Amino acid sequence: MIRGVDKVATSQEFNGIIMYRRDYKERDLLVKILTDQIGKTMFMVKDAKKRGSRIGPGVLPNTHGRYAGSLNQTGMSFINAVLDAEQYFTISQDIFKNAYATYILALLDSAYQDNQPLGHWFEIISNALTLIDEGADEQIIANIIEIQLLSAFGVQPEWRQCVVCGRNDLPFDYSMKYNGLICQQHFSMDLHRLHLDQKTIFFLRQFSVIKMDQINNINVSDVTKKNLRIVIDQIYDESVGLKLKSKKFIDEMDSWSDKLTLKPRTNIDKPE
Ligand SMILES: [Zn+2]
Incomplete structure (x- = not known):
């Protein structure tokens, strides 16, 4: 069997954080990963659900690691190897931490x-x-x-000073209307x-x-x-x-x- 030379040539190492995954066909997964190279991208992981898959355990939820693969800015990316991966242990055990981690990634x-x-x-x-x-x-x-x-x-939002006068030594409030802080002297404007x-x-x-x-x-x-x-x-x-x-x-x-x-x-x- 001839291996895809192109694929090997474009393989690169990157750090990644698993954002979410979903089933794709019977044995495959689509895994969205936040990478340090091309931001968020969708990976197709073939046979990830097959017993004995070497990549499957590296793309579990709440996992981060170092991977080798081909990153494609157009179309699907692929993982060739998991070099080092670890689950966020507490996050995977604690429903509250898990919920917030999921929210941060969704945001x-x-x-x-x-x-x-x-x-x-x-x-x-x-x-x-x-x-x-x-x-x-x-x-x-x-x-x-x-x-x-x-x-x-x-x-x-303007968080540094009063949106109206620029002062930052008086008590502040937040104004949706002015999209930032307003000082006491300008409270009446909103x-x-x-x-x-x-x-x-x-x-x-x-x-x-x-x-x-x-x-x-x-x-x-x-x-x-x-x-x-x-x-x-x-x-x-x-x-x-x-x-x-x-x-x-x-x-x-x-x-x-x-x-x-x-x-x-x-x-x-x-x-x-
Ligand atoms: Zn002011």
């Missing part, structure tokens, strides 16, 4: 087109998932991603300002500039976490207009009784 999926290099976003997402896996607060990590992805959705407390404002401003690799430990009270959730939801609802299944799931999850002790579920394995 990125909506924000950008496939097959285009995403620059620093591979690092950001990779660091975010590692932090969540290592025990960081999954809501806070997701909030940071949400705030920092806004510009990709064409929304660029009757529908969000009436946020200064702690919530503080974290929103932090989240807009914080680097994922600089996060050690962020302590946010439950009340402030609730407020952050409300304001970020409002910005997304009104300015982005996104309806993700994974976000709906998180909203439903939040409404469950806090003390529910659920058996961990490992498999939220579905595309949006």
